[in-house]
Amino acid sequence: MISLQLVIEVIGDGFFAAIAAIGFAIISNPPRKALFISAFLAAVGHGLRYFLMHAPYIEWNIISSSFFAALSIGLLALPFAKAIRCPAEVFSFPSLLPMIPGMFAYKAVQALAKFIVCTGYEESMIYIETFFRNGITALFVLFALVVGVSISIFLFPKLAFSSTR
Amino acid sequence: MxxxxxxxxxxxxxxxxxxxxxxxxxxxxxxxxxxxxxxxxxxxxxxxxxxxxxxxxxxxxxxxxxxxxxxxxxxxxxxxxxxxxxxxxxxxxxxxxxxxxxxxxxxxxxxxxSKPRVSKWIVLILVSFANAAFCYLFQGDSISMIIVFFATLDGFCIRQTLMERGWNHFAIYIISAFVASIIGSTGYVFGWGKTPDMALGTSVLYLVPGVPLINGVMDIIDGHVLAGTSRLINAALLIICIAMGLSATLFVIGIETL
Structure with missing residues (x-):
């Protein structure tokens, strides 16, 4: 059922997501230890998302897959936070960065700009559709990511808030 | 007293x-x-x-x-x-x-x-590799990844330099999105690689303000709606700037849609 091809794809996806997470995390100057944890969490999260979106019989959409990927990142982040005495978001946020729907967001803006300059009715309907499809996907993925990652804080508030103690 | x-x-x-x-x-x-x-x-x-x-x-x-x-x-x-x-x-x-x-x-x-930040050269290299890896995640081929690497290298270098000179943030975002996407579009112009659209599309993604977006939604969920909304609006303005830089490239190169 789960082919070797899919396993290789998931691993490759996780590996490159880890590189992406390290690079996007380093912009916000994280502690050295947190950098490697965020790479690991990004690999797990992004790999899981790829699996949920592409595995046969699952094939979820991007929003619910992102939610469960973020949920797994949030839950895994807590024990690490306790171990190196850092707030969990220091490495859970960077590991979400490869999943941020940036491309959907700017495509929505571009569709809006094209809608203003185009004239025909058919054409403008296409751009309005593109705007809503991309914009709402971006918004929903963003909320799914953040809600997913913060569920662990609601489940274990004591552990989450005292991790830097 | x-x-x-x-x-x-x-x-x-x-x-x-x-x-x-x-x-x-x-x-x-x-x-x-x-x-x-x-x-x-x-x-x-x-x-x-x-x-x-x-x-x-x-x-x-x-x-x-x-x-x-x-x-x-x-x-x-x-x-x-x-x-x-x-x-x-x-x-x-x-x-x-x-x-x-x-x-x-x-x-x-x-x-x-007063602790110093990570060296800006390390940041530059790692961000470039990250964006190239990002191109892979969007099903770009290896030639597209190389194009994205150099696009990010130039775009981010310009962003760092202009930030040091204290330019306006929005101007910096438009300029570096434009430069990065101009280099990202070389795949189209010279016919390099099989996925030139992905090279062009991901070349500006290093600019997306991910952390403010996450923080904004987090604040709204926590009930600090005003702070959260202002963070989101700020991030949205930056994304509009990215779209402006990218659209300028599309106009110059003469590509209709991405």
Whole structure:
């Protein structure tokens, strides 16, 4: 059922997501230890998302897959936070960065700009559709990511808030 | 009477510095409030605060609720810094657990704040590799990844240089999105690789303000709606700037849709 091809794809996806997470995390100057944890969490999260979106019989959409990927990142982040005495978001946020729907967001803006300059009715309907499809996907993925990652804080508030103690 | 007032004044000054610094380095609002109140509690005081994007308003009360001191702190732009987030959060617990005096606290705060950032050359290289890896995640082939690597290298270098010169943020975003996408479009112009659309599309993604977006949604969920919305609007403006830079490239190259 789960082919070797899919396993290789998931691993490759996780590996490159880890590189992406390290690079996007380093912009916000994280502690050295947190950098490697965020790479690991990004690999797990992004790999899981790829699996949920592409595995046969699952094939979820991007929003619910992102939610469960973020949920797994949030839950895994807590024990690490306790171990190196850092707030969990220091490495859970960077590991979400490869999943941020940036491309959907700017495509929505571009569709809006094209809608203003185009004239025909058919054409403008296409751009309005593109705007809503991309914009709402971006918004929903963003909320799914953040809600997913913060569920662990609601489940274990004591552990989450005292991790830097 | 004057003793109480002096203590309130000193603590307020420190807390104002501390909380505006946390805001500047990109900490979510609920954590700012928690950390600041924790330090105030150590000295037997309570603090009430309103957190906005550019200012933090707070009133510090003594334990009997008879004397108070108010402070309005300006948030000075600093750039995201997760290390400072972690260290300053640890400091608030250390203050409570070891009952640090205000002078000790101030001293530790200064050492944390003056710590240098990661070398900008390391950041430049790692961001370029990251964006190339990002191209792979969008099913780009290896030639597209190389194009994206060099596009990011140039775009991010320009962004760093202009940031040091203190240019307007929005202008920086438009210019670096334009430069990165011009280089990203070489796949189209010279027919390199099988996925030139992905090379062009991902070449600007290193600019997307991910952390402010996450922080904004986090704040809204936590009930700090005003702070969260202003973060989201700020991030949305930057994304519009990215789209403007990219659209300029599409116009120059003559591509209709991406």
């Amino acid at each position: 004057t003793d109480v007032h002096n203590q309130l004044k000193e603590v307020s000054k420190f807390l104002s510095d501390y909380s505006t610094c946390l805001m500047a380095v990109g900490v979510q609002t609920s954590r700012i409030v928690r950390n600041t109140s924790r330090i105030a509690r150590t000295y037997g005081l309570t603090v009430e605060m309103t957190v906005l994007l550019k200012t933090i308003v707070m009133t510090v009360w003594d334990s009997e609720h008879t004397h108070s001191y108010s402070a309005v702190g300006q948030v000075k732009p600093k750039g995201l810094n997760f290390e400072m987030n972690a260290r300053l959060s640890q400091l608030s617990w250390e203050c409570q657990d070891k009952q640090l005096s205000l002078d000790e606290l101030q001293l530790k705060y200064e050492t944390i704040v």
